[in-house]
Amino acid sequence: MPNGSFPDKDAILILRKLRRFLHPNIVQLFGIIQTDLRLLFVSEYADKGDLDSALKISSMEDWELRSSLLFDLIEGLTAIHHSPLIRHGNLSLTKCLINKRFMLKLAGLGFKDILKNREHCLENKPYSTNLQSIPPELRSRISCERGIGSTSSSDVYVFADIAHALLSEHVFKSAETEQIPDHKLKKGAAARNAVVFNDFQTLLHKCHDDDPSQRPTIDRIRKICQSSFGINNQNFAQKILLRLERYASQLEDTVAERTQEFIKETEANEALLRELLPKQIVQRLKKDTAIAPESFDCVSLLFSYTTGFNEFVAKNSDVPLNVVRFLDHMFVSFDDIVSLYDVYKVETINDSCMVASGLPERNEDRHAKEICHCALGFRKKF
Missing domain, CATH: 1.10.510.10 (Transferase(Phosphotransferase) domain 1)
Known part of the structure; x- marks a missing residue:
């Protein structure tokens, strides 16, 4: 003591x-x-x-x-x-x-x-x-x-x-x-x-x-x-909180960035699907709805082709880019004209194009009129 x-x-x-x-x-x-x-x-x-x-x-x-x-x-x-x-x-x-x-x-x-x-x-x-x-x-x-x-x-x-x-x-x-x-x-x-x-x-x-x-x-x-x-x-507790806030902010930025990428990818996929399938079918696929086969009693079809296309290709065999430019111009023009009428572009192969009216959405008796207007538009353009 x-x-x-x-x-x-x-x-x-x-x-x-x-x-x-x-x-x-x-x-x-x-x-x-x-x-x-x-x-x-x-x-x-x-x-x-x-x-x-x-x-x-x-x-x-x-x-x-x-x-x-x-x-x-x-x-x-x-x-x-x-x-x-x-x-x-x-x-x-x-x-x-x-x-x-x-x-x-x-x-x-x-x-x-x-x-x-x-x-x-x-x-x-x-x-x-x-x-x-x-x-x-x-x-x-x-x-x-x-x-x-x-x-x-x-x-x-x-x-x-x-x-x-x-x-x-x-x-x-x-x-x-x-x-x-x-x-x-x-x-x-x-x-x-x-x-x-x-x-x-x-x-x-x-x-x-x-x-x-x-x-x-x-x-x-x-x-x-x-x-x-x-x-x-x-102090360390404050730094941990700041670190969590920083990680949360980074996570929010990452999520926003990934979301934008997902939206862009989805839009690209939808655009591609719309090129391959009718718009109504694409909407059903997005909603995961079953797609049943349908029959149509009366529709009108248009088949078009470009006169002298094979000769044009032969003449430009040394410059294939000319053929590519021509096809690009033609298909873009087709799409512009098709969008003006109640028609659906079914397929394009080389210089040929198949267009239908009255499907996949029925339009009563207007399908023949719509197809004729579309055909006249093609002729006027080319």
């Missing part, structure tokens, strides 16, 4: 600051329970555990998730450095907790300050098991009072290690093209992302400067990450 009375005035002052310090990226401290053996800090629960454990999960290899966690870390440190607490002083991967919304929250804030005069505290572990992860200005201060003497620059030093663990080169290169700024580089996505990763590494090297005064402030880091690396202030 800690020696001396607890809590003392300093501890009470810090506890008050912590109780008033509410931020989405800071684990909220509810209070302290003193038992016979230890002091228990009662704080907000993080469902997903600490960042050190989460990074070992393969499903964490996602740019949007990791960049969101990094920005949460930056937001938490920014709030701390602008608060009366000034610095975290106990920052590490295990102090970065993740809740069920995949939001990163900083834990352990102020714990060392509360326990700095207590003996046998549970926090008397070295700043890190890796000496290189300890800010140079604190390497001589490793004791039960770890964190005493640390500054906001010390937090920045450790931030670089956490940022490097979050956004590795592999994660950067797997990021989607639109998520990382172009930097006016006319290169492919992989090359561009590699260049941006090198810039990110340069920022981390500056954070590791042995001289604390030369390290960038958390505000400067925040600005650089937003402007240069595509790391914005949206």
Whole structure:
């Protein structure tokens, strides 16, 4: 059990600051329970555990998730450095907790300050098991009072290690093209992302400067990450919603595009069917209606042919395109004339054409008159 009375005035002052310090990226401290053996800090629960454990999960290899966690870390440190607490002083991967919304929250804030005069505290572990992860200005201060003497620059030093663990080169290169700024580089996505990763590494090297005064402030880091690396202030849940909206929009565009293609294809098929079958039969086929054979008591038929067509073809055997042009002109003219009368073009073969009236729609006794008008139209045209 800690020696001396607890809590003392300093501890009470810090506890008050912590109780008033509410931020989405800071684990909220509810209070302290003193038992016979230890002091228990009662704080907000993080469902997903600490960042050190989460990074070992393969499903964490996602740019949007990791960049969101990094920005949460930056937001938490920014709030701390602008608060009366000034610095975290106990920052590490295990102090970065993740809740069920995949939001990163900083834990352990102020714990060392509360326990700095207590003996046998549970926090008397070295700043890190890796000496290189300890800010140079604190390497001589490793004791039960770890964190005493640390500054906001010390937090920045450790931030670089956490940022490097979050956004590795592999994660950067797997990021989607639109998520990382172009930097006016006319290169492919992989090359561009590699260049941006090198810039990110340069920022981390500056954070590791042995001289604390030369390290960038958390505000400067925040600005650089937003402007240069595509790391914005949206949490992972917001990014998932935006991604779903983007996919929904893309799906709507794809559906609209496919629908237009389907409509065009349907219209082309109907046009082809109308060339082969009567319009009434095509309508029945579209409605999936059974088509029964019909008999017609009286209809009129027209058979036409072009005089001298065979001789024309023989003369133009060296220039077959002339024959094609002539047939095209003739058939287009036939179609134009047929459309003017109550007749149905049954078939065209070479220069011959068969036209009927009185079928497939009956027109009483007008079929002979309609066929005659059609024949006169052919003669007038040619």
